Amino acid sequence: xxxxxQTPSHQVTQMGQEVILRCVPISxxxxxxxxxxxxxxxxxxxxxxxxxxxxxxSEIFDDQFSVERPDGSNFTLKIRSTKxxxxxxxxxxxxxxxxxxxxxxxxxxxxxx
Amino acid sequence: xxxxxxxxxxxxxxxxxDVSMNCTSSSIFNTWLWYKQDPGxxxxxxxxxxxxxxxxxxxxxxxxxxxxxxxxxxxxxxxxPSDVGIxxxxxxxxxGNMLTFGGGTRLMVKP
Numbered sequence: 661x662x663x664x665x666q667t668p669s670h671q672v673t674q675m676g677q678e679v680i681l682r683c684v685p686i687s688x689x690x691x692x693x694x695x696x697x698x699x700x701x702x703x704x705x706x707x708x709x710x711x712x713x714x715x716x717x718s719e720i721f722d723d724q725f726s727v728e729r730p731d732g733s734n735f736t737l738k739i740r741s742t743k744x745x746x747x748x749x750x751x752x753x754x755x756x757x758x759x760x761x762x763x764x765x766x767x768x769x770x771x772x773x
Numbered sequence: 774x775x776x777x778x779x780x781x782x783x784x785x786x787x788x789x790x791d792v793s794m795n796c797t798s799s800s801i802f803n804t805w806l807w808y809k810q811d812p813g814x815x816x817x818x819x820x821x822x823x824x825x826x827x828x829x830x831x832x833x834x835x836x837x838x839x840x841x842x843x844x845x846x847x848x849x850x851x852x853x854p855s856d857v858g859i860x861x862x863x864x865x866x867x868x869g870n871m872l873t874f875g876g877g878t879r880l881m882v883k884p
Contacts, residue, residue: 705871751815761806764815
């Protein structure tokens, strides 16, 4: 069964550094998402992306965050200057427009030191 | 923003027992989804519900989309040890829109 893949599985970064999290959505999907989950808390929406532009974003997704689909397969989340509170699991998800639900990758654990 | 209240927060049950958990919202959703998350992994879709009143089963799992569109429940019958994990409800307004997640129900099953 097709799946969403995310790399790396764990990223350790110094505070203030830039980090890029990578995702390969399911190949025929059109909508792409990033969510985050702080340890022990609920999954929170960050941003959705469709037709090469952001369609929705949450208050968490401030100017430090950006997303890109650099080619036909990858979908990336960049945090420009990481803060301690950015430490979390970051999940990528994708869906087909035909009312198919969102399918999640296994996440990248981001640890900011 | 929209909030989903999920209960109970945790359950510790004996293998073979049935389990019920639910989510309520102050606003309506057009789609309700139930996911399961195992440690170190992403949420895995269990059941998707698209119509108010809809009752859908997936093996031992049954979920319903409330008539008011503001609630949903998930039942697991005859629980087994591999049912252990965190179950999340999620609401969505339209296809392609963000998911709003509940706080999760941590299920523990005693063999």
